[in-house]
Amino acid sequence: MLSFPTVVFTFLLVVVAAYWFIVITGLFDFEDGEAPWLGLGGVPAGIALSLLIAFAWLLTLIGSQVTPGIALPAVPIIALLGAWLGTRALLSPLRRLLPDARRPSRGDFVGQMCVIRTGQATADFGQAEVTAPDGSTAIVQVRTTGQDRLARGDNGLIFEYDTNGEFFWVMPYESEH
Template sequence: MDDFLVATTAFPTLLLTAALTVVLGFWLLVLTGLIGHDDLDTDIAMPLIGLRGVPVSVSASLVIAIGWFISLTCTALFPGIGPLRGLLVLAAALIGAYDLTRLIIRPLAKLFPDEPGPSRQDFIGLTCVIRTGRVDAGFGQAEVTARDGSTAVVQVRQSADDSYALTHGSTGLLYAYDESGEFFWVAPA
C-alpha cells in the first residue's frame, strides 16, 4: 500500500491524482443528484480535437482517468523519475489517454444522440385522417404521419363550435395540444 501511495503522490502522477480527485468528486455529485452530468458542458470545441459525440464531462473524465493510470504505471515501474523524464511521462500519459479516449468514445457516441427525440408538439400543423366514427369534445382518434414518414394514432378532440362534423375517413388539421388531457385539438382541413 505504501508503494501505491508513493506512486500516486510522486511527480508527474500527483498532477493527475489531483485532477482525478476533482473528477471523482464531480461524479459523486452527479450520483447524488446535486448536479447533472451535463452541467459542466460548455461550448468547448470538442469536435475540433476529435472527441465529439459524448458530453465534455465524459470525455474529460476518461482522458484524466486513463492518463492517471498510464502515469501511475510508469511511475510504479520506473521509480525515481527525475523532473525532465517526469514531464516526458506526463506528456506520454496525456497523449496515450487522448488516443485511448478517442477509441472508447466512438461506440459511446451512439448513446448520446445529437438531436432531441420526437415530441408531440411535432404533430401540430400536420393533417390527419380520422379513424373513429365521430370526433367531438370528449372522443376521437386520428392517424397522423410525421415528417419522418412514421405514423401514429393520436387522441383528438373537436370544438363544439365547429359546424362541420369530422367522421371516419375525413381529413383534419391538428392545431393545438392539450397537455392536461393529452389530446390534440383538430379542425376540418
Template sequence: MSEFVDTVLGFPTALFSFSLVVVAAYWALVLLGGLGHFHAGTDGHTGAGAGGGGHFHGDGGFHGHGAADVHGAAHGHGGHGGHGGHGGHGHDASDGSDGHEHGSGGPLAAIGLGGVPATITLSLLIALAWFASLAGSVLAGGGTPAPPLAAAVLAGALAAAWLGTRLAIVPLRRVFREEPPASLRDFVGRTCVIRTGRVGVDFGQAEVTADDGSSAIVQVRRHALDLAPDGAPGGAAVEPALTAGSTALIFDFDPDGQFFWVMPYDPTP
C-alpha cells in the first residue's frame, strides 16, 4: 500500500492525481444534483471545441430552437396599425441575429478532441493520463522514477491519454452533434393557410406547418403588383384574392420587416 501511495504522490503521477481528485469531486456534485447544469466551455451548445459559451444540461438535454419557436412569427404583433406592418420582433436564426456566434476552433479542437463538452473531454484526458502515468511509474520501479525515466513516463502518459480520449469521443460526437438551427427562411417554398380576412401590402397573417408537425402564425404580405390598381372595380385583385381559409405559397422572406411574401396557390393539379 505504501508503494502505491508513493507512486501516486511521486512525479509524474502526482501531476494528474490532484487533477483527478478535482474531476471526481466535480462529477460527484453533478450526480448529487449540486449542479443544475454544467457549462461546457465549448463552441456552441453541443461543444464543438473549447472556449465558447455553450451550455449543456446535466440531464442530457440542450437548448434548441424549434421551427415553430420563432418569436416574431408565432408571437408577432399584428402588422396593422402602430407597427407599420412588421411581424413583431422576430429573428432569423440563419442570419446569426440571435446573438449566438459559434466558432469551430478552440484548444481541444486544435488537437483533434473537439465535438463534445470540454468537461467530458478533460475528464477523460486526466483519468487516462493518471492511469497511464501510474502504470508507467510502476513499470519503471515505482515511486518517483529517475529523471530520464520520469520524463519518458510523462510523455508516454500524455500520448496514451490523447489517443485514448480521441478514440473514446468518436461515438460521443454523434450524441452531442448540434442540429442546424431553425430559420424563418425554412418556411420559404411552403404553403400556408390565410387566417385573416385579407392579405395586402401592409397586413396579413397565415398559419404554416413545419416538418415536425408544429404550426406557427406568421406575418404575410402580398406584393403591390399582384393587386389591382387604384380605382379598379371593387378593388379586385389581378390574381385571385387571398381571404381567410385560402391556400397561399410562401415565395420569399423579408428580413427587415420579418414577414413573408405570399401568392395564391391552387393545390389541385
C-alpha cells in the first residue's frame, strides 16, 4: 500500500475516507455539486470522485502484483483509465435513481415582480409577496434604494439579493397593460 505504484492513490484514498467521515458525522455541511467533467456528471461529485479514486487504488494494487518490474510505471495510468471506465459504468444506473431537478434558491427570485404586503417598503423595512417560477408564492423581506418608497399593493421588481442582510432589493415597477 505504501510502495510504488499503489502509494500514488493511497493518499487520495485517505482523503476520500476523511471526506466521508466528515459527511457522515455532519461536522461540516458540504454543498456537493456535480462532476460533469470526464463524463462523470449526474451524481454528486463526492460520489463520483470517491468511486474513481477507490477503483484506481484497487486496480493499482492489483496491477502492482501481476505486472513485472519493467511495466510498473504504466500501472497508475492504466489503473486510472480502468477506474474511469468502471466509475462510468457504475454511475450510469445511479443517475436514474437521483432526481434531476435543481434545488430552488433565493437567487431564483431576482428579476421577478413582487407585490408589497406591508404598509410600505423603505430602505429599512418591507415585505413583499413573490411568485416563484413553479407557481408557489413566498413572503420575502425587501428593501428599497434611496428615497424610493413603495406602498401596500404596489408592484416592485426584485433586482438583487443581499446575502448578509438576507433581503431582496426592489425598485418600483409599472407594468405595461
